[in-house]
Amino acid sequence: MNKLLSDFTVGESGKIIKVGGEGRIRRRLFDMGVTPGAELTMRKKAPLGDPIEITLRGYELTLRKDEAACVEVELK
């Protein structure tokens, strides 16, 4: 099942299918290792619900839901 990263609940993990968005944001996501094929796990939400923290390529990355909405993930 495919799902946007922004809709993930804590603890879910999956494999990135597609990275949308444009220009800067997309480039930044790529540079931080958010590329198709990478596996990630949603770790937690910030106390105010946004941003979120994910584990990816062995490190912790935080991004906002707006940016996470650019990432399509195949649920594991």
Added chain:
Amino acid sequence: MRTFALAGNPNCGKTTLFNALTGSSAHVGNWPGVTVDKREGVYKGAGENVAIVDLPGIYSLSPYTPEEVISRNYILDEKPDGIINIVDATNLERNLYLTTQILECDVPVIIALNMMDEVKKSGDKIDVKAIEKTLGVPVVEISALRKTGIKELMQRAVSMPKQRKGETVLKDALHKQLETACAYYEAEGVASPLFHAVKLLENDEIEVKRKGADKVLKSAAADVDMEAVIADERYKYISGSLAGAKVKAQKDVLTKSDKIDKVLTHRVWAIPIFIVILFFIFHLTFSENLFYLNGFTEGQAWMPSLVELGLATEEDGPNNFGVEILAIFYDGAVFSPGVILTNFLNLFLDHISDGVVTLMGNGGAAEWATGLVGDGILGGIFAVLGFLPQILVLFLFFSILEDTGYMARIAFVLDRIFRRFGLSGRAFMPMIMGFGCSVPAAINTRTLADEKERTATIRVIPFFSCGAKLPILTAVAGGIVMAFGVGNADVITFCMYLLGICTAVVCVLLMRNTTLKGETPPFIMELPTYHAPSFKNLMLHLWDKTKHFVKKAFTIIFASTIIIWLFSHLSWDWHYLPDEEMQNSIIASVGMLLQPVFTPLGFGSQLGQFGWVFAVAAITGLIAKENVIATFTTLSICIMAYAGEGTEEGVEELAGIIQLITADAGISQREFVAALIAFIAFNMTTIPCFAACATAKAELAKGKFKWTLLFWLAVSYIVSAMVYTIGAYIWPLAIWFVVIALVVTFIVLRNIGKFDIMKIFKRRKSK
């Protein structure tokens, strides 16, 4: 001398390695992006001297943040003799992503595999030889923190061949496209053609602008999403080649870092914990009633003061030297570490000052010379130096938060709030650094990719009261408490910090809705692993700060105290005036001339014949904020001599001058307290010191600086006018309320007029 550049991801230990190599005390912190400008040093251990350049930490060589541009331009244009690419072994995959890009440049590269000790500790294994073979460049295991492997690293770096041709990991996947693009750059005669070719295929902002490049791009990469393909290929290569090189141990489900994180970023407790931590930091630095051992209010106080114990008298102070030492730690209440250190240094400085003055008196020095040295120079400088301990303690706490990695979590926790004001959680770091010093804070804004966000952040940084403004806060607050016996210096200080923060928030909101409108910048950030702060690093931080502060005390402040003393003891016809005739001095007449300007702020004409001191202090503060209190001390010693009050010392000078003015100008206590708080507010929010202005000018886009100066002036004037009028009379609150309502309505109406009203309505609905 050959030059090697250090390049690597943010937070991979680059600056620690730089320090280990050059023995310098460059700033190090556990926050992605602390090094924001390149720094240079010399390594002397490799037979020949080698220049080392520390580049800012970057994730990629794409030109989207100022740091990336600095690093990229350095590697391509300055042509170093080699690049030492530091790779965090605990996070190989993402770190090697940058490596694959660096390898595309025509420059010798050596890889320093850092934090290998951590990897071994966790039980993982990395086959260094295998990585070396795959990448085709030397790889050396090091631990920058423990300084192991550094000698070997530098020896191998020095003995690398002088030339190296760029290599790419994309040659299999994108062979044809690269050939086309490379041919174009080779024909153009560009150095490192391979690097440029790959960047062009990535649709790189800079490369696409080149003449004829778009045609090449079109023919090479027709309709394919090359950006995604290239990023993907790089990572595929890395995971493919590492498959055999890295062996992961069976991991516990939760590492220590995870456990700490669970508490510190807890859904409910994260924000309360943060507030408690901030409170404790301020309490331990400033409180004169540690942990409220002596009760929360005056009524609960049970500890006897030294006078009550019969160990000291009101007139002569402590009975003997032993009591003097005791008074450092305790006088009616136990002091906090910050206060204890301050008392200790002040005791020392007082004895020096007294000694010098006595010596000069005995030696038969002229009255003016003793005055200049005792009151002018020593008085001013010591008043400022006396605050150094508290600044250092505060700075120490912030350094610990930064080093442990907690600062990055605060950005994570607070981002949601910052976004409301059109900033990202990243803007929090420069702002909190502003509590230490505006200069590094303004430089640190380079981690913000968005130009408008940067401008807004730089402009509000001075409102986060810096270490140099702290003396103004504590001295004036202390003066109020001592002179009127009202309030609590702790609470006043804390509230002033809050006022600064509120001012910053309002200003950011205002700017982001008027002159600096724009989309909220993205927030995509690494959260570093927690680790215990290194004692050595902390001491380096503090030493740096001390050096800076002492240097400032003995240069700028030294010069200005002398100038202030001279101008306050010279009349317009260049005659020496004794303390008693200071009213006729140059500085007094300038101050009196300017006094009416400050009347709406409470510290103008209504303060009577001595009120000009405040005007002069505010103006000297433009040179360095430490000057404000130095000026007070220098001037008040003289004024009180004139008024026949006898000289007092320490924070008491302010209390003395406050009492004097109250009696002289006949204003009510409430008006005066409001005026004094307005005075603090003015100094906190007005144009910062010379150094901060120069940095802001350098960091801001062209043409923005003069508006920024005007902005600071306007904000400080308005804020302190509000504080004074509301504090003194309450009823102006209504007027301010109406003015604010009008301004808000105007801005909202204007913004709505510019955008489609339906669009805003819809946006709100969709939220």
